[in-house]
Amino acid sequence: MDFELNETQALVRRTAREFAEQRIMPLAAELDEHSRFPSEILAGLAELGMMGVNLPTDLGGAEAGVVSYSAAMQEVARGCASTAVTMAVTNMVGEVINAFGSDAQRERQIPKLTSGEYAAGAFSLSEPEAGSDPAGMQTQATKIDGGWSLSGQKQWVTSGSEAGVMVVWARTDSADDRQGHRGISCFLVEQGADGLEVGKKEDKLGLRASETVPLTFNDVEVEDDALLGELGSGFRIAMMALDGGRIGIASQALGIASAALEEAIAYSKERRQFKRPIADFQAIQWMIADSQTELEAARLLTYRAAAMKEAGAKSFSKEAASAKVFASEAAWRICDRALQIHGGYGYVRDFAVERHLRDVRVTRIYEGTSEIQRTVIARSVLRG
Ligand SMILES: Cc1cc2nc3c(=O)[nH]c(=O)nc-3n(C[C@H](O)[C@H](O)[C@H](O)COP(=O)(O)OP(=O)(O)OC[C@H]3O[C@@H](n4cnc5c(N)ncnc54)[C@H](O)[C@@H]3O)c2cc1C
Numbered sequence: 001m002d003f004e005l006n007e008t009q010a011l012v013r014r015t016a017r018e019f020a021e022q023r024i025m026p027l028a029a030e031l032d033e034h035s036r037f038p039s040e041i042l043a044g045l046a047e048l049g050m051m052g053v054n055l056p057t058d059l060g061g062a063e064a065g066v067v068s069y070s071a072a073m074q075e076v077a078r079g080c081a082s083t084a085v086t087m088a089v090t091n092m093v094g095e096v097i098n099a100f101g102s103d104a105q106r107e108r109q110i111p112k113l114t115s116g117e118y119a120a121g122a123f124s125l126s127e128p129e130a131g132s133d134p135a136g137m138q139t140q141a142t143k144i145d146g147g148w149s150l151s152g153q154k155q156w157v158t159s160g161s162e163a164g165v166m167v168v169w170a171r172t173d174s175a176d177d178r179q180g181h182r183g184i185s186c187f188l189v190e191q192g193a194d195g196l197e198v199g200k201k202e203d204k205l206g207l208r209a210s211e212t213v214p215l216t217f218n219d220v221e222v223e224d225d226a227l228l229g230e231l232g233s234g235f236r237i238a239m240m241a242l243d244g245g246r247i248g249i250a251s252q253a254l255g256i257a258s259a260a261l262e263e264a265i266a267y268s269k270e271r272r273q274f275k276r277p278i279a280d281f282q283a284i285q286w287m288i289a290d291s292q293t294e295l296e297a298a299r300l301l302t303y304r305a306a307a308m309k310e311a312g313a314k315s316f317s318k319e320a321a322s323a324k325v326f327a328s329e330a331a332w333r334i335c336d337r338a339l340q341i342h343g344g345y346g347y348v349r350d351f352a353v354e355r356h357l358r359d360v361r362v363t364r365i366y367e368g369t370s371e372i373q374r375t376v377i378a379r380s381v382l383r384g
Contacts, residue, residue, distance in 0.1 A: 126155045150189070259352065
C-alpha cells in the first residue's frame with residue numbers, strides 16, 4: 001500500500017497549486033462579491049490540461065488519471081470553489097462523452113472542452129420535480145424524422161448558459177407506456193440550439209461565481225447522432241457519471257476545507273487574547289486537531305475511490321458515496337470550526353472563512369445529497 005502520489009500525480013498537483021496561488025486566489029473574493037463567471041481562469045486551466053485531466057491526449061486531455069484529477073480539483077477548490085465546480089462539471093461531461101459517445105461525438109466535442117474553445121460543459125439531469133429521484137423526470141424526447149425533439153424543464157444547470165455542449169437527459173418512452181428508468185436516454189445539445197431558453201441565474205448562498213440556471217426546452221430539435229449511448233440507457237449513464245462526479249465533489253470539499261483550516265491555523269497564531277496567541281488555548285488546539293484528522297481521513301477515502309476508478313474497478317459506487325458524504329460533512333465541520341476560531345472576524349467578508357463556509361455547504365447537496373449517499377452505501381452493505 002502506497003500513500004504517496006506518483007510522479008505524474010505530484011506534477012499535476014503542483015501545477016494546479018501554483019496556478020491556483022498565482023491566478024485564482026487573488027481573484028476569488030472579487031469573483032464571489034460580483035458573482036462573476038471566471039472565464040479567464042477557466043481558459044488558463046484548459047491550457048494546463050485541467051479540463052480533461054482523465055481524458056486521452058489525442059483528444060486534448062492530460063491522460064493523467066483519476067487520482068491526479070482529484071489532486072488538481074483539491075488545489076483549484078482551495079483557490080476558488082466556484083471555479084472548481086465549473087471545472088468539475090466540464091471534466092465530468094468530457095468523461096461521459098468519452099465513455100459512452102461514438103467516435104464522431106468524441107472527436108467533435110471533447111477537443112473543444114479540453115482546449116477551452118468551450119468555456120465549459122454542462123450536465124443537465126435535475127428537474128424542478130425530479131432531484132434525488134431523476135427517474136421521475138418529465139422532459140420528453142419525441143422521435144421526429146432524422147432526429148429528436150426535446151421539450152421540458154431542467155433545473156440547477158451548472159454553467160447552463162456558458163457551456164458549449166450539454167449532456168441532457170430526457171424520456172424516450174411514450175406517455176402511455178412509461179418504462180421507469182429504462183425509458184430515459186441521453187442527448188448532446190449544443191449551446192444556442194433553437195428553442196433552448198436559459199432562465200434567470202440563481203441567487204445562491206455560495207459558489208456565487210459559478211453559474212446555475214434553469215433551462216427550458218421548447219421543441220429543441222437535435223439530429224439522430226445527438227443520442228449519447230444506447231436508447232434507454234440514459235439512467236445507467238447518469239449513475240455511472242455520478243459515481244465519478246462524486247469523487248470530484250469530495251475533492252472540491254477537501255480543497256475548500258484545506259483553505260479554511262490553513263487560514264484558521266494562521267489566524268490562531270496571530271490573534272492574541274489574554275496576552276497570548278489563541279493557538280495556546282487547548283480549546284483552539286483541539287479544534288485544529290479534529291479538523292486536521294478529519295481532513296486526512298476524508299482525503300484517504302477520496303483517493304481510495306479515485307484509485308479504484310482509475311484501476312477500472314467494476315463498481316466503486318459505495319466508495320465514491322462514502323468519500324463524498326464523509327468529505328462534504330467533514331469539510332462543513334472544518335469550515336465551521338475555522339470560522340469559530342476567527343471569532344467575530346470570521347462572520348464578515350473581510351476574512352475568507354466566511355466565503356468558505358458558504359461555498360462548502362452545497363457539497364452536501366449536489367451530485368446526490370448526503371441522504372442519498374447513505375442510501376447508496378447502505379444498499380451496497382446490506383446486499384453483502
Ligand atoms: C448550486 C447547485 C448546482 C447544481 N448543479 C447541477 C447540475 O449541474 N446538474 C444537475 O443535473 N443538477 C444540479 N444540481 C441539482 C442537485 O443535484 C440537486 O439539488 C440534488 O440532487 C437534490 O435534489 P433536490 O434539490 O430536488 O432535492 P430533493 O430531492 O427534493 O430532496 C429534498 C430533501 O429530501 C431528501 N430526500 C429525498 N429523497 C430521499 C430519500 N429517498 N431518502 C431520504 N431522504 C431523501 C434529500 O436528501 C433532501 O434533504 C445542482 C444543485 C445546486 C444547489
